[in-house]
Amino acid sequence: MKPFQYLRPSKLKAAIEMVSGDPQARYIAGGTNLIDLMKRGIVAPEKLVDINHLPLKKIEYKTGVLRIGALALNSEVAAHETVLQKHPLLAQALDSGASGQLRNMATVGGNILQKTRCTYFYDTALPCNKREPESGCSALEGINRLHAIFGTETENPAKTCIAVHPSDMCVALAALDADVLLSGPGGERRIKIADLHRLPGANPELDTNLERGELITAVEIRDNAFARNSHYLKVRDRASYAFAIVSVAAALDIDNGQIRSARLAMGGVAHKPWRLIAAEKSLEGQPVTESSFRKAAEVAMVGARGFGQNDFKLKLAPNAIVQALLTAAGIE
Missing domain, CATH: 3.30.43.10 (Uridine Diphospho-n-acetylenolpyruvylglucosamine Reductase, domain 2)
Incomplete structure (x- = not known):
C-alpha cells in the first residue's frame, strides 16, 4: 500500500x-x-x-418517508424499530450480509458503492475489463460459477464484464423503489436506486452513474403496503459470511387472496441489483398461488444467459423466485 x-x-x-x-x-x-x-x-x-x-448518521421517519443517513451503520439500520415495522425486507437483507463485525462497521453509503467480489477483479495478474478496460474478461472462459446471467450483452466483446454486484441491501432497496440522495459540486440531486448502478455496456469499469466528487448523503423509502408480506431469500454456499449465488427480494400487497401489486428484485445475477418489473406486472390481479408465482418466474427469466459453470443459475433463479414469493405470501 x-x-x-x-x-x-x-x-x-x-x-x-x-x-x-x-x-x-x-x-x-x-x-x-x-x-x-x-x-x-x-x-x-x-x-x-x-x-x-459529517452529520449523515440519522435514521428518521417523517410524513410517510423513512430517511436513512449514508453513514448509518448496517447493524443499526437492521435493528431500527421503524425499519423493522415498515420495511422488514430491508432488515432481512441487511442481516443476511457479511458478518456481525462487518455490519457494525459498514455504512449504508459504502454498502451501496461496494465493488464486485469477482476473483479476477481482485487478481491483478489476470486480465479484467473492470480493473483495466479492454484487457479482457478472464471470467468468460474461466471460473464463472458466481457470475451474471442478466445484462451481459455488449456491442464490443472486448469490453465484456460478467461480474455481479455483491450487495444484499441494494437488492431490497431496489424492490422497495428507494431514492438515493446525492450532494456534489453541482449541488444536490435525487436518483432512483435502480438508476444509480450501471450495466457494464461500453464502460465496465464504471459501477454507478455518480459524477466526480458526488457523495451519497441519504436513502429514502416511502411508505408502502408490503410490510406484512415480504421476504428476502439468499442462496449461498454457507450459512454466514458468504455472498449470494442468487438472492431474491419479494414483496406482495395482498387483498382477499389476490395480488394487488408486487415487488421483485434479484442479487447475484447481474452487474447491478436486478429489478424484475415484467414479473411484477405479471402478478398484478393474480391469485396467491404457486402457479401464479411460477408463471412470474418464467417471465423473470426472459433474456437470461449462462456462461458454462453458472448455467445452473438458469434453474436455481426461477426456483428461488417462487420460494421467496411463497414465503412472502405465507404459503409453506
Missing part, C-alpha cells in the same frame, strides 16, 4: 471540494471494502477523505 494523505473534514461542502478537485482522492467511511482494495493494489488513492464526522 503506497503512502496517502489523510483528511478529516467536518463540513459536507469541504469534503466534496477535497474529492471533486482531485482525481486521486477517495471518500472513506467504514472502509470495509476500500481498505481491501488498497491492500490488493487494485486502487491506490493519494488522498483519503474521511467523512465519518
